[in-house]
Amino acid sequence: MRNTDIAAPDYFHKVVDCQWACPAHTPVPEYIRLIAAGRFSDAYMVNWKSNVFPGILGRTCDRPCEPACRRGRVEKDPVAICRLKRVAADYKDDITERLPKPAVIKNGKRIALVGGGPASLTVARDLAPLGYSCTIFDQDPTAGGMIRTQIPRFRLPETVIDEECGYILDLGIEFVGGTRIDSLKALLAEGYDAVFVGSGAPRGRELDIPGRKEAAANIHIGIDWLSSVSFGHINKIGKRVIVLGGGNTAMDCCRSSRRLGGEDVKVIVRSGFEEMKASPWEKEDAMHEDIPILNFLVPKEFTHENGKLTGVVFEKVKAEYDAKGRRNLVPSGEPDQHIPCDDVLVAIGQENAFPWIERDIGIEFDKWDMPKVDPTTFASTNPKVFFGGDAAFGPKNIIWAVAHGHEAALSIDKLCQGQDINDRPHPMVEIVSQKMGIHEWSYDNDIALDKRYRVPLRDKVVALRDIKAEVELGFDLELGLKETQRCLNCDIQTVFESKLCIECDACVDICPMDCITFTENGEEADLRARLKAPAKNLTQDLYVANDLKTGRVMVKDEDVCLHCGLCAERCPTGAWDMKKYLIDMTHADDLCRTRHQSAA
Amino acid sequence: MTYITKPKFHHPSLPKNALGYTHRDYEGKVSTLCAGCGHDSITASIIEACFELAIEPHRVAKISGIGCSSKTTDYFLNASHGFNSVHGRMPSVLTGANLANRDLIYLGVSGDGDSASIGLGQFAHAMRRGVNMTYIVENNGVYGLTKGQFSATADRGSKSKRGLTNNDNAIDLVAMGLQLGATYVARAFSGDKTQLVPLIKAAIEHEGAALIDVISPCVAFNNHAGSTKSFDYVREHNEAVNRLDFISGRAPIHVSYDPGSTQVVEQHDGSRLVLKKVAADYDAHDRAGAMNFLAHHAAKGQIVTGLIFVDSEPEDLHRHFNTVDKPLNTLSEKELCPGSAALEKINASLR
Ligand SMILES: Cc1cc2nc3c(=O)[nH]c(=O)nc-3n(C[C@H](O)[C@H](O)[C@H](O)COP(=O)(O)OP(=O)(O)OC[C@H]3O[C@@H](n4cnc5c(N)ncnc54)[C@H](O)[C@@H]3O)c2cc1C
Ligand SMILES: Cc1ncc(C[n+]2csc(CCOP(=O)(O)OP(=O)(O)O)c2C)c(N)n1
Ligand code: SF4
Ligand code: SF4
Ligand code: SF4
Ligand SMILES: [Mg+2]
Numbered sequence: 012m013r014n015t016d017i018a019a020p021d022y023f024h025k026v027v028d029c030q031w032a033c034p035a036h037t038p039v040p041e042y043i044r045l046i047a048a049g050r051f052s053d054a055y056m057v058n059w060k061s062n063v064f065p066g067i068l069g070r071t072c073d074r075p076c077e078p079a080c081r082r083g084r085v086e087k088d089p090v091a092i093c094r095l096k097r098v099a100a101d102y103k104d105d106i107t108e109r110l111p112k113p114a115v116i117k118n119g120k121r122i123a124l125v126g127g128g129p130a131s132l133t134v135a136r137d138l139a140p141l142g143y144s145c146t147i148f149d150q151d152p153t154a155g156g157m158i159r160t161q162i163p164r165f166r167l168p169e170t171v172i173d174e175e176c177g178y179i180l181d182l183g184i185e186f187v188g189g190t191r192i193d194s195l196k197a198l199l200a201e202g203y204d205a206v207f208v209g210s211g212a213p214r215g216r217e218l219d220i221p222g223r224k225e226a227a228a229n230i231h232i233g234i235d236w237l238s239s240v241s242f243g244h245i246n247k248i249g250k251r252v253i254v255l256g257g258g259n260t261a262m263d264c265c266r267s268s269r270r271l272g273g274e275d276v277k278v279i280v281r282s283g284f285e286e287m288k289a290s291p292w293e294k295e296d297a298m299h300e301d302i303p304i305l306n307f308l309v310p311k312e313f314t315h316e317n318g319k320l321t322g323v324v325f326e327k328v329k330a331e332y333d334a335k336g337r338r339n340l341v342p343s344g345e346p347d348q349h350i351p352c353d354d355v356l357v358a359i360g361q362e363n364a365f366p367w368i369e370r371d372i373g374i375e376f377d378k379w380d381m382p383k384v385d386p387t388t389f390a391s392t393n394p395k396v397f398f399g400g401d402a403a404f405g406p407k408n409i410i411w412a413v414a415h416g417h418e419a420a421l422s423i424d425k426l427c428q429g430q431d432i433n434d435r436p437h438p439m440v441e442i443v444s445q446k447m448g449i450h451e452w453s454y455d456n457d458i459a460l461d462k463r464y465r466v467p468l469r470d471k472v473v474a475l476r477d478i479k480a481e482v483e484l485g486f487d488l489e490l491g492l493k494e495t496q497r498c499l500n501c502d503i504q505t506v507f508e509s510k511l512c513i514e515c516d517a518c519v520d521i522c523p524m525d526c527i528t529f530t531e532n533g534e535e536a537d538l539r540a541r542l543k544a545p546a547k548n549l550t551q552d553l554y555v556a557n558d559l560k561t562g563r564v565m566v567k568d569e570d571v572c573l574h575c576g577l578c579a580e581r582c583p584t585g586a587w588d589m590k591k592y593l594i595d596m597t598h599a600d601d602l603c604r605t606r607h608q609s610a611a
Numbered sequence: 612m613t614y615i616t617k618p619k620f621h622h623p624s625l626p627k628n629a630l631g632y633t634h635r636d637y638e639g640k641v642s643t644l645c646a647g648c649g650h651d652s653i654t655a656s657i658i659e660a661c662f663e664l665a666i667e668p669h670r671v672a673k674i675s676g677i678g679c680s681s682k683t684t685d686y687f688l689n690a691s692h693g694f695n696s697v698h699g700r701m702p703s704v705l706t707g708a709n710l711a712n713r714d715l716i717y718l719g720v721s722g723d724g725d726s727a728s729i730g731l732g733q734f735a736h737a738m739r740r741g742v743n744m745t746y747i748v749e750n751n752g753v754y755g756l757t758k759g760q761f762s763a764t765a766d767r768g769s770k771s772k773r774g775l776t777n778n779d780n781a782i783d784l785v786a787m788g789l790q791l792g793a794t795y796v797a798r799a800f801s802g803d804k805t806q807l808v809p810l811i812k813a814a815i816e817h818e819g820a821a822l823i824d825v826i827s828p829c830v831a832f833n834n835h836a837g838s839t840k841s842f843d844y845v846r847e848h849n850e851a852v853n854r855l856d857f858i859s860g861r862a863p864i865h866v867s868y869d870p871g872s873t874q875v876v877e878q879h880d881g882s883r884l885v886l887k888k889v890a891a892d893y894d895a896h897d898r899a900g901a902m903n904f905l906a907h908h909a910a911k912g913q914i915v916t917g918l919i920f921v922d923s924e925p926e927d928l929h930r931h932f933n934t935v936d937k938p939l940n941t942l943s944e945k946e947l948c949p950g951s952a953a954l955e956k957i958n959a960s961l962r
Contacts, residue, residue, distance in 0.1 A: 085620050450614050458618035513842050514802060515647040515830065520655040523635075525622045544622040561846065573618055583647025583830045 012535050012555045012564070017506065020437050023592040025552060026569050027502045029092055032079035034414035036438070036596045037061040039076060039092055040502045044454065046099055047495035052106050054099035059106075061596065063133050063179070063413050064158075066171045069097030070483065071162055073290065073408040081501055084548070085524075085571050088463035090497045091486075098491040100171075111140035113183030118142030120427045123203040125192050128156020129409045130400025131209035132179050133416025137599040138423060139182040147184060150191035154180060156211055157401075158409060160238040161260070163267050164479040195368045195396070205395050205423045208368075208382075209412070212401040216360035218255065222313030226320035226355075230313060233260045233358030240267055240478070249353025251275045253323055255310055256358035257287030262294070264356040265302045270478040277350070278304045279323075281340060283330055296482070299468075300475065309340065311347065313355065322351035361406045381405070388432045389419040397422060417598050424599040441593040445503055446579070452589060454503050456576040459496035466490075500574045503589050507565055509558040511586035518578035518587055519543065524571045527578060532557070532564045542568055617641050628665040637662050639686040644679055649801035649827030650749045654686045656804050657718070657747075660811035661688060666716065672708055673718045676701040676730060679756045680722030680749035680827070699730025702737035702746075706928070709742055712938035713929055716815060717744035724754040727763040727782045734784070738791040738820050743927040745814040746822045748784055749801075751829035752840035759832025770837030783909065785919060788822040789902050794925035795821035796901070798916045800845050801828065809855040810918060819925025826914065850908055852893040852917040853886040886918060895921050 016022060025031050029039040038057055045054035058065035072093045080089030120143050124131040127149035135145040153159060154176040158167070180186050192198055198206060215232035217223075223230060229249065233256065239245040252273040254265040257280035268276045278297060280287055284306045287294065294304065308325035315321055325348045328340040363381060368374060373393035375383045382391050384398045391398055399415030401407060422432040445452045467484045468474070474482050486494060519527045525544035532538070538553065539546040546553060551570040559565060579587040617638070625633040637658040642651050661671070668690035675681035677698035684693050692715065696704040705719045719737075726734045726748050737746065752765040759772060763782045770776055788796045795817040799807040807825065814821035826845050828834045834841045839848075875885055886895060894900055901920045908915045935942070 084623065457615040458620065460619055513647070513830075513834075515649070515828070515842060516652045516655070516802065516804070517647045520651050521617065521641075523618045523620060525625065544625055547624060560843070571620075571622055573620060575615065575618055577615070577617065581646045581651075583645065 012532060012538060012553065012566075014557050015552070015554045017554070020440050020594065022552070023440075023502075023504045024438070024594050026504060026572075027592070027594070028079040028081050029076035029090075030502070030594065032075045033062075034075065034411045035062045035417065036414075036594065037076075038502065038593060038595070040498055040500050041593060042099060043090070043092070043095055043495050043498040044500070046095055047455070047492060051099050051102040052104050052109070055103040055106055056109055058096055058099060059110075059178075060598075062410060063136055063416075064129060064175050064409065065096050066100035066175050067158055067167060068409060069093060069095075069100050070167050070171070071158075072096070072410055075410070081499055081571065082497055085499070085573065086460075086462070090499075091463055091466070091494050094466050094483075094486055095491060095494060098486050098488075101485050102488065102491075107178075110178055111182060113181070114140055114142040116142055117144055118427075120144065120204040121202070122146070122205050122207065122423060123148065123198055123201070124207045124209060125195075125198070126156060126208070126210040126400075126402070127151070127154040127186060127188070128209055128211050128400055128412060129158060130211075130402070130412035130416045130419075131156075131207060132176060133413045134207045134209070134399065134420045134423065135184045136179045136182060137417060137420035139184050141424065141599060143423075143427070145184045146187060148187045148190050148192050150189065152188040154186055154188070156209075157234075160241050161234060161263070163237065163240070163263050165266070165270065165474065165477075165482050166263070168479070168481050191367075193367050195374075196372050199372065199395065203395070204427050205397065207419055207423065208391075208396065208398045208402050209400045209416070210365075210402045212361045212363045212406040214362045214364045215260075215357065216362055218310065218357045218359060220310055220312055222315055222320075225318060226313045226315040228318070229320035229353060230355045230357065233264045233356050234361060236356055237263055237267065240271070245271070247272045249273070251352040252277070252354045252356065253350060253352045254278045254356045254358060255323075256280065256360070257282060257289055257304075258358065258360070259289055259293055260361070261356075261358035262289045262297050264358050265297055266300055267478060268354075268356065269300050269302065269475055273354075276302050277352075278302060279308050279310070279325065279350070280304065280306050281309045281328070283307060286338075300471065307340070307343070308348065314349065320353065320355065322349050323355060324349050361401075363402060363405060365402075387418065387435065388422045389415055390422055390432060394426070417596065420599040421597065436597040438597055439595040441591075441595070443591045443593075445576075445589045445591055450580050452503075452576055454500055454589075454591070455496075456500070456503075456574070456589075458499070458573050458575055459493075461493060461497055463497065464490045464494045501572075502592050502594075503574050503576070504592050505554075505567065505572065505574070505576075505578060506588050506590045507554065507556050507567070508586050508588070509556045509565065511584045512559060512565065512582075513584055513586075514559060514561055514563070515583060517581040517583065521577045521581040523575065523577065524573055526567050526569075526572045528566045528568075529559070529561075529563050530566060531562075538566055539568075542566060544568070546570060628662055630665050630667065632662065632665075634658055634662040637668065637688055639684075639689045642683070642686045644682070645829075645831045647830040648679065648755075649751065649825075649829070650680050650683050651686070652801040652804060653747065653749050653807070653825050653827055654683045656801075656807045656811055658687045659804070659808045660815065663808070664812055664815060666815070670714075670716055671718055672705075672712075672715045673720060674701050674705045674708065675720040676722070676725035677756070678722035678725045678754070679829075680751075681720060681725055682756075683749070684718075684720050699725050699728070699733055701725065702730065702733040702742070705744055706737055706740065706742050709744065709928070710934070712940060713743070713934070713936070714938045717742070718815075719744050719746040721746070721748050722755070722762075723748060723750040723752060723764040723784075724762040727784055728754075731763070731782070735787065735791055738788055738793045738822065741792065741794065741820045741925065741927045741931065743818055743929070744820060745811065745817075746820065747811070748822070748824045749827045750784070750824055750840070751827050751833050752838070753829055753833045755829045755832060759829070766839040769839040770835075772832050772835050772838075774837075783905070784822065784824045785915075786902060786905055788820075788824075789898055789905070789920055792820075793822045793920075794819035794922035795918075796920040797822070797918045798824045798826070798914070800826045800849060800914075800916060802842055802846065803849075803916075806851065806854060806916065813855060813918070813921075817921070817925065819922065819927050826916075845914060848912060848914045850890075850913040850915050852890045852904070852915055852919065853895065854889060855886055855918050889917070895919065896923070898922075
């Protein structure tokens, strides 16, 4: 293998598994260390810069970072990255002084944003401080999009939404609520320099089976029902409720039902329990509230009497795999089951709908009737129109909407400044050695053996009485602090200098994880098998350094390195050093960046 | 010195031996030696050898003298018996322990000062008596612990860190071991574990006096230009006579080898050593030949490493003394105090 190019910005970024996995590339270990140091406001600002909604995401994020977290490979469970974000938000001081101010001098460019969800809000936040005049249109009266209309209050209090949407709207952004855009052509005709479409995926999928029309009064489309609950238009449901579907909408529907009079609430899915779209913790939360999840049941018919729903008939299926390993659900042969109920909530998926976008304004649509969107620049085929969030590639989640928003804002900025939007700047990387003395490091390199701490919950009886009572109480300071100690500081990188190495093996001998090997060079597959501990995780890179005196190579498997720095402590010549790599993604709001990056 | 303790976590796919232990289970405390010390690599090699042999740690007695090298018994096999004796006295403490309990595995760890200077006499007698043990000398050519004075194994003409030249002749412990009748004699380099680990495994399996002289650079006081025990010097002058590829326990050897280039040594307990020859004409069974070979290469400034001599029919001290075949602590009072009639008989035989 050739020398690893550690100067390439992605190499060490990938080692920070959580940050790499985060769509917005939040510098996770950096904010966790700040929390550990009691610097909650600083930790909040590191988050705010990257992911815009720390308080909201600290309660609701889909957390792609956690399955990626190295701690999960070293022991059982990842660091509670998401809930630590909430700790930063809960314990911060008033941070309004640290936020960018509305631009005093406008740059004369006008941007229209359709939809007031996280995608549009991110675009506006990045652009407004630079002098852009941003106008957000939403059919709903308040900003937040599905964060406000879909996510139930027992998971996310409205005060948090108000606070974090407020930080953005206070940047001098015009929010036009209660206004639906019915024609993009007309909007473009108003002479905006760019239009961002962040209208989400607002249509819930229908279930057209016999009895649907007859029993319609008691069959509700999940996302419509949730927004009605959210706006207070609906405040009760029948005693026996069936929720169809296995994604996060289904989980929010069933738990909301439990709080609105549902006593016997069931979730029923076509697939197996394991393949459900909902995250493991969402399923856990539902089951904790006495909601059983029944699987391999396909709804066949709604039964009704005198125009009133009486139940649902299901066919029992089983999974079979074809030669290509694809799963098919086939009848199991067991008799159909009739499950009686008073109400059904249909939560089997969401779709995009763009009836308000004319097809003759230069925006091409594909065969699934989705706009053609560039995955890097988020430009459509009309150079002035950009898409992001659920509107771009179908329903995802908040953090993806934020990530899209940052990229789209960068494109819009470049477009308006007459630059090439395809020329994307590299992230900014700051590299600092952590060495303070022979055995002293400016980070806490001792490894805590603690298992993952659980977030305390409100008493179930109390929680189920009030749909607005937040279930999770958040970590208190003591638990939060303990949880921070589980982070392995994966951004404190082991950096090797061949020229200094005398091949004494001290680092090899001390490394608790058998990461380091000195051996004859070879092809990657061959090397992976020959290391002190076999490097079977192909998603993790090998760090290879040539130019050793004996002609061998140093190979470090990044997979389960604890970043404990013992290699650097034991090295007699300083050939290993522990260096902090602070990777800062490029956003449109350069102003924001220079002001907030150096919290550390 | 390291301030944090070595984390308990280990690699998730670390292999386990027949006892279900990983190599981490054979560790001791974190070393307090200078970072980069060759002795730490020998410690790691002992750990690896014991792990691979699936030795139960409580069946091992690790005994040492005084010196950085002698401190290392604290850094491996936490769950073993141990005795840190006085300077140069490891061999007699080990001999005594071995006489009392012949069932334990004896690991003597010493330094060049400990064995070739103050303890030379002890060293010599343990070798000539054939005590069943693995005697490891961690040889850095200096008194590391007392800040780097030349030891008796420092080569004539080599230079100290401060520029002084050593004018005394060097003691070659391997040559002495051969001359004194050790039945397993090897030399290795701490910087080459692939060579060292099998040599330690074979020495542990050997039922007689096994000596391994391990050149082990002292990074603080003897790793400069002009030293003959530095990483660079040893790497440049290393002449391996053979590579001990593996030893199998009682299991059959299932690796094909070319009989012309390998030598198979049957050990007394049925285990076998497979030696891959590097020097084609070298015979590890020939004691006198080995001594010649050694002297010849030493004159050329070469450091001969590998398994230099092995006697496949070793005898040990217990055999010479015809001692009881059980550890003394398992004998009952009746056997230990056979009564006045037995005493009378012994006295009569001496009259
Ligand atoms: C029940 C449910 C629970 C969820 N829970 C989570 C969760 O816990 N964590 C998570 O990360 N994600 C969750 N999501 C997904 C998440 O809410 C969305 O992925 C995210 O809000 C998408 O953001 P967006 O900015 O693309 O659009 P949206 O948030 O959907 O916002 C789009 C806005 O545009 C408005 N709009 C649409 N068309 C027009 C128009 N023509 N004119 C004017 N306004 C218009 C809509 O009213 C809406 O306010 C959940 C989704 C649902 C349905
Ligand atoms: C009886 C006695 N004399 C002298 C000393 C001082 N002393 C301690 S260690 C040492 C030399 C150790 O050298 P070596 O065995 O080579 O060990 P190293 O530190 O080099 O590994 C000496 C002379 C002592 N501890 N006891
Ligand atoms: S241990 Fe910390 S830095 Fe490493 S992946 Fe997990 S959260 Fe990120
Ligand atoms: S920091 Fe160094 S010693 Fe610690 S686990 Fe990583 S490679 Fe091993
Ligand atoms: S401890 Fe330092 S000098 Fe020794 S092998 Fe490791 S990197 Fe090289
Ligand atoms: Mg010494």
